[in-house]
Amino acid sequence: MKPNRFHLPSIAALIAAAGLAIFILVLLPSRGQETVEATPIQSDNPLDKPIVSEPPTQLDEGALLFWGVCMACHGNAGQGLTDEWREVAFGEDMDCWTSKCHASNHPPQGFEFPRIVPALAGGGKLGRFTSAQQLYDYVYAMMPWWNQGSLTTDQAWQVTAFLLKMNDTLPAGIPLDGKVASAIPVHRKLNTPQNDVPFSLALAAALVLIMLGWLAQEALRPAPVPAEPAAGDRPKGRPQRPNFIYHLHPPAIPAAQARWRYTLGAGGMAVFLMLVLAVTGLLEMFYYIPTPEEAAISVQTIHFFVPLGALVRNLHFWSAQLLVVVAALHMLRVIFTGAYASPRRFNYLLGLGLFVLALLLDFTGYVLRWDEGIRWALTAGTNLLASIPWVGEGLFRFVVGSSQVGPSTLVRFYTWHIYALTGVAGFVMIWHLFRVRRDGGIASPPPTLESTPPRITRFDLVRREVLGMFLAGIVLILMSIFLPAPLADPIRGTPTLATDTRAPWFFLWVQQLLKLGDPFLLGVLVPVAVVGVLGLIPYLLPAPAKEELGRWFPARGRIAQILVAVLLLVILGLTALAALTS
């Protein structure tokens, strides 16, 4: 017994160390994306059309456009209309400034050739632009100067990419568009955008290895640790006391309370997701700037340029989405097994409150992106508040911080999200967990006549929790790699039309309802009524008897089960309808 207990942890430690080593090895090359950017090739003659790859990249298209449209005035290397360039480009016509002299093809009457044309490349050039977005805005609106507004948005992005390339500030590997351009400075060379995939994969692999090593260790553990050694068995010397994590668990619980197929592990999973959200949210706070001008830009910065920023942001996003799913599953489990029956009625209400808080946290967090993707959801969501009779106006101002959505709204939502709602949710969560134990643990069948009903120790319980966390952690990381969190162009002044007008997925059913009519009735009363009905279930409907607890679909909870199943189907149906009819 003794040698086993000595060796197996060290085997596990070895495996874990191997995992860590891989993880560190991959960490070094993971900084920066190793993509070879196909550059348009310029031949010896500066007037020749650049040779580009097939199909042309965004940068290639930019080079072609520059050659065809911009080069005549701005020079082949962006030097501006210098004397040398006029000589190279126009030869004997170099001193001709009149209409149709250099640009006979320009519509409709030709134009006076400008005398002064700014240089575009080199130190200190493009001085008036801070970000690629500003440069794009100028190019799109003002160029070419003889036919302003003739560039399409795609063409303007292509030219902007080429200008950045001339100044050596174009990040490799991501197409330039409104989703990233605000975070790209024109004058400072950026690290290439961060590629978090190798690191994330290594992290997931390390988790898998650690978990396997730990499982091996546990499987080979010779004998179960006794639940609570009798007083006489205590070894002499320092008394054995559980560490803090074990202390948070009861010494032993009936095995019936800890069956996966009964609890689904959903409650514990929700706690784990809350922890992930707290950690990743804290990390995001180091970069996030809650002002209307900077918010979306700082999100772009986190997502594209901060090392591992995309991993952190995606983990935060997916944990939040999964929290809604997992919490809903947890609630359905409690209703479909009748676990809400007294004495757990109050804790059921606490759980329902937590679920509503999770939805509010998700919505406020979604708004913090402050880009075109959230604009209409924010407008409709806050106007719903204003539609409430009498108190609506005041409530709207309380939440929004102004008579209309504006800069104050962002600061309010930031505070709601990271402090007020989080604080309340954290408090209620601890209360909820405390009440589980106070109410006698998870609902389970009453003790049988068996003299020693099977029990599991706190060590087993923690083991199961850790296993769940490992599995969830691996799934989260994989989701973060393959499904990036959404982004859109920053909100700037007038709304760009035809942007995303969908509500976040968990409110799609409300949006679908709202298409039918009165905002107050359908957007406020109906959701509040759903929560109210759920809250009243343990107080008004017949509850399962003690003998019926601990299993699915007890007969005496039938009314509640049918009611909730119908509600669920209606909500899912509305959501599907909204998702399908874009």
Added chain:
Amino acid sequence: MSKFSRRDFLKLTTDGLLTLGGVLSLGGLLRFLSYEKDPAPPSEYDLGPAINYLPDTTTVLAHIPAALICKGNNEYLAFSLVCTHLGCTVEQLNDTFECPCHGSVYDSEGQLKKGPSQKSLPRLKVTRNEEGNLILHMS
């Protein structure tokens, strides 16, 4: 019950004061959060010289957002483009204005054609100042 002791009196007073304190704090919190830092939106917009707007055209003023219809012989008609349902900006589609959020439809002059909205887009007053500029009044 018949006897209201000194202890009862003290308890009642203390509870009363506690309640009062709670209500006052809540009121204080609401007052604290009621300040509006952002400036109110402008009550009128200068739309520039009237001659810029050709007869029988509809101009979408996206920054307000509003639409201005010039009907010829110096008759102007303007209405807001904020949907009366839940405040999204309606989009011009052929001869109608449609809300992208919940699908309300208004005709070319902002009159309600199809819900969920209950009201037409609000008409806005247009006047002309001494310089011949059109002024749009938001209320």
